Amino acid sequence: MAHSHARARALAAAVFFTIAASSFSAATAPDSSFRCFDSIVSFGDSLSDTGNDLFPGLHQGPCLAANPPYGRTYFHRPTGRLSDGRLVVDFIAQSIGLPLLKPYFSEAHQKAAQRRRSFSTGVNFAAAGSAVLPYEFYEKIGYQNPWATDGRKYLEKCLVVLGPLGGNDYNHLFLQGMTLDKVQLVAPLVVTRIGSTIQELIKLGAATILVPGSLPDGCMPISLTIHEKSSTPNDYDPQNGCLRWMNQFCRHHNHLLQEELQRIRELHPHVNIMYADYYNATMRMHLSPNQFGFGSQILRSCCGGGGTYNYDPDKRCGTPQAKCCRDPAEYISWDGVHFMEAANGLIAQGLLQGLYTDPPFSTICLINSTAKPRAIAEY
Template sequence: MGCGVMSTNVSLGTQLEWFRSFLAELPESLKYLQRCLVILGPLGSNDYSYFQMSGKSSLEDLQLAAPILIRHIGSTIQELIELGVVTILVPGGSPDGCMPAMLVLYEKSSTRNDYDPQTGCLDWLNQHLQHHNHLLQKELQRIRELHPQVNIIYGDYYNDAVRMYLSPNQFGLGNQILKACCGGGGAYNCELDKKCGTPQATCCRDPAEYISWDGVHLTEAANRLIAQGLLQGTYTDPPFSTICLINSTSKPRAIAEY
């Protein structure tokens, strides 16, 4: 999927049913879940994009949708805990205001004041993602209090990613941080009718100098930097090192507990 409508007919509920089916076929699935890190997300971008592409694109519209999405994420976490998951990473939303597809979508309707002067990203859209992340962290804390035996980790994808836009040279990125590597031209190399993979699209010479691959997804280089930030503990709450220490010093969890 490149620049264009970002939607899917595979809902979170459908994916959870697939997960249940997988566990049903797995011998000793509970022991398997006790050893696994389950990553749920990041979630919400496709939902917000659907609103944006369908015309409900104001900050007020998106913020009205946020509590609904957060409740759905929370209920899914509860279901995973009931299945036996004991360590789960829940990423927050990324700075979609820096995504080439969103910059193209709002290019004609935006004014100079809509952009962050330091990064060139859409400031109001990133504010919305920060609001989403604030609500998500409150929901995670609520679930932690209900299930203190479960390790629930918040992944701060937003600040992990935004540092690349603030200091691209520090991370070996080029000067095209708001452009897609693969696309069909325009200010952000992300024309909606010339998606990556079509004959009209071209690919940059070195994807490692770009943050965005196709206007929607990150390059391998950008994903590597985000993964490093998470694994080092700088952008997770609590840090992975804390979770590992707790797990290594606690007694093995008996299957009967669940």
């Protein structure tokens, strides 16, 4: 374990060196909704990973996203994305006229290890399993985070997408039996770490940073399955069937995060810091599935190994034991942990339209420095 963590730190150091040594040149953005960004740099976990998960040595265990039926809807082949198609960051890139974001640890990276690489339209450092807090933190409190990786850094005429982050920190603790009260004590540490990373990015020249909040994890098939035996009817929200207490915790994280973002805005008034409300952008699908084209299977995964929510940790999507749904339009969740392409597209649409970003994309692109952050209501 110590060896794998040292390797993760070495990889993070390599990432920093490459970014610090590289300059980003302008790129044209044909047919785009917003023409104010030349590139995108993304950090985060599996919800934003466009293929780094394929790189050997980043984490333990097999890469299930390298196997069918991953990627079947849009790419018609596995690409390392943990979905049937595009991710939120893919839709954002296409909407601002940029190519799909390439993973840093791509095949091209391996072939061109000895020569300077071009990041003219951006790069993606998001890696499945990434956490905010370091491995040593979990070791100290007597828990484990076997997937702990690290990542950050970058520049100016660029949209920096920092997240989603934090979900893995909390979920590893819940999975190992830590109580809600104790996990809540970890939340300020996670948010503070995200805040310090934002300030590091600002020091390096980042001018626009999009910071997603937590998703409604209580609606995820993995969460519903894990807590199914220990839950009572009162634990479920009658409106949507999601775990009420877990979603309350996710909203608690988001409240702390928004407070931290406002604090940083006041310290750096000339930097555009956008809060991306992934929680409500997703929750609207659970509250009104028919309105958004989803069917009756919104709490089940499309690809899985059976059970009430079609999620079985021993028969995960990408293994021979798992089966894939015939009608993906019925589902919000692809594999119990990650979204269908259709859901990712709706989240991105809500962000780009300004419904779920604070301040909206349009005010950032118009360089409206007088726009004030607004409070975002929770469903």
